[in-house]
Amino acid sequence: MRQGARDPVSRPVLVFDSGIGGLSVLRHIRAGDPALDLVYAADHAGFPYGGREAEELLAHVVALLGRLIDAHDPCAVVIACNTVSTLVLPALRARFSVPFIGTVPAIKPAAAQTRSGLITVLATAGTVKRDYTFDLIRDFAPEVAVTLQGSAALVRLAEAKLAGEAVADDAIARELAPCFVDRDGTRTDTLVLACTHFPFLLDEFVRLAPWPVGWIDPAPAIARRVSEVLARGLARGEGTTRYVSTWPPARFPESVDAAGRWQPFPAV
Ligand code: DGL
Numbered sequence: 427m428r429q430g431a432r433d434p435v436s437r438p439v440l441v442f443d444s445g446i447g448g449l450s451v452l453r454h455i456r457a458g459d460p461a462l463d464l465v466y467a468a469d470h471a472g473f474p475y476g477g478r479e480a481e482e483l484l485a486h487v488v489a490l491l492g493r494l495i496d497a498h499d500p501c502a503v504v505i506a507c508n509t510v511s512t513l514v515l516p517a518l519r520a521r522f523s524v525p526f527i528g529t530v531p532a533i534k535p536a537a538a539q540t541r542s543g544l545i546t547v548l549a550t551a552g553t554v555k556r557d558y559t560f561d562l563i564r565d566f567a568p569e570v571a572v573t574l575q576g577s578a579a580l581v582r583l584a585e586a587k588l589a590g591e592a593v594a595d596d597a598i599a600r601e602l603a604p605c606f607v608d609r610d611g612t613r614t615d616t617l618v619l620a621c622t623h624f625p626f627l628l629d630e631f632v633r634l635a636p637w638p639v640g641w642i643d644p645a646p647a648i649a650r651r652v653s654e655v656l657a658r659g660l661a662r663g664e665g666t667t668r669y670v671s672t673w674p675p676a677r678f679p680e681s682v683d684a685a686g687r688w689q690p691f692p693a694v
Contacts, residue, residue, distance in 0.1 A: 436463070437499055437501035438464055438465045438498060438501070438663065438668075439462055439465070439500055439501060439503075439656070440467060440494060440495070440503045440504070441455065441464060441467070442468075442491065442494065442506060443467075443468055443469070443505075443506045443507040443622055444468065444509070445468050445469070445470055445473045445474070445585050445623065446468060446584070446626070447507065447621060447623035447624075448466065448468070448504070448507060450506075450624075450625040451504060451506035451645045451648050452464060452466055452504075452506065454646050454648065454649035456667065457649070458650070459652075459653060459656070461663055461664070461665050462656070462663055462665065464667045465498045465500065465669075465670065466667065466668070467494050467498075468671040468672070468688075469487075469490060469671075469672045470671045470672055471671075471672035471673055472486060472490070474550070474581050474582070475507065475550065475552060476509055476551045476552045476553070476621075477551055477578055478552065480513055480552070483513065483514070483552070484514050487510050487518075488514065490672070491518060492521070492522070493692070494670075501524070501656070502524060502525045502527060502652065502655050502656060503518075504526075504648065505526060505527070505528045506622050507529060507622055508530060508550070509549075511529050512531070512553050512556040512558035525655050527648060527651050527652055527655060529648055530644075531549060531553065531562060531644075532620065532644040533545075533563055533566050533572070534562070535642055535644075535647075536617075537566050537569075539640055539642070540616040540640075542613055543569065543570055543612070544571050544573070544615065545570055545571070545572055545615075546573040546574075546575055546605040546617050546618065547572060547574050547575065547620045548575050548580075548605055548620060548621070549574070549575070549576055549577075549620035550576055550581060553620055554574040554575065559620075571609075573605065573607055573614065575605050577621075579597065579600075580598065580621070580623065580624060583597060583598060584624060584627050587627065588626055595633075595634060598627060598631070598634055599634045603636070605617055606635065613637060615639050615640060616639060617640070618642045619641060619642060619643045619644075620644075668689065669687045670688070670689045670691040671688045671689070671690065671691060672691050673690070
């Protein structure tokens with residue numbers, strides 16, 4: 427069927443991430459609109475994205491999104507991944523006509539909220555290297571000292587936790603330690619969760635933090651943005667959620683697939 431030919435009210439919203447991280451965004455979209463039909467797509471075969479080279483990741487994501495859009499004919503696509511959004515959004519918008527809603531580091535609200543003037547952006551190794559992230563700091567936090575902290579280990583730990591595996595406190599604490607800066611008694615007071623995997627570790631972060639800080643999860647703001655885009659009359663479904671993954675079915679760990687909910691989607 428030609429894209430856009432279906433009745434817009436029955437078209438789902440596609441939510442995309444490298445793994446389970448985007449579920450931290452999906453839960454807020456669902457809470458904001460119980461009637462939306464959602465398709466959650468995880469590129470587990472391509473995971474993790476954080477360490478992948480920019481050009482190669484861009485080509486990979488544009489190709490995969492093209493196939494997901496063909497397969498699901500979404501009325502909107504949420505890129506629930508900072509590593510992708512800070513790199514690929516212009517290319518996706520140039521290539522496809524469907525509206526894209528991105529997830530980018532919440533540096534603007536963090537700069538507005540900090541009292542100490544020290545904030546930390548906790549993200550993947552990819553996101554902390556992006557020009558897009560540097561531009562956000564220049565435009566919205568020129569007076570703020572921003573610590574950029576990349577962690578691949580926390581992404582893996584979040585996946586493990588959601589798969590039901592035990593995650594060690596000391597492994598989390600080790601990654602968290604450099605996020606907390608004390609400059610002659612002036613301390614980091616605001617931490618941006620700039621990877622969608624990290625809200626799933628928030629309980630551990632709060633418990634293991636050397637001192638209390640404000641934690642910023644952009645997901646509620648993204649869900650509001652989705653509502654604004656859809657308010658243009660695009661979506662009204664039956665409240666279904668489907669889960670697809672590029673993981674070959676043989677490799678679905680039982681714990682992840684406990685509800686038998688992941689459907690295979692061919693990897694690129
Ligand atoms: N969840 C992703 C993000 O928001 C990326 C994690 C990864 O694949 O490295 O950046």
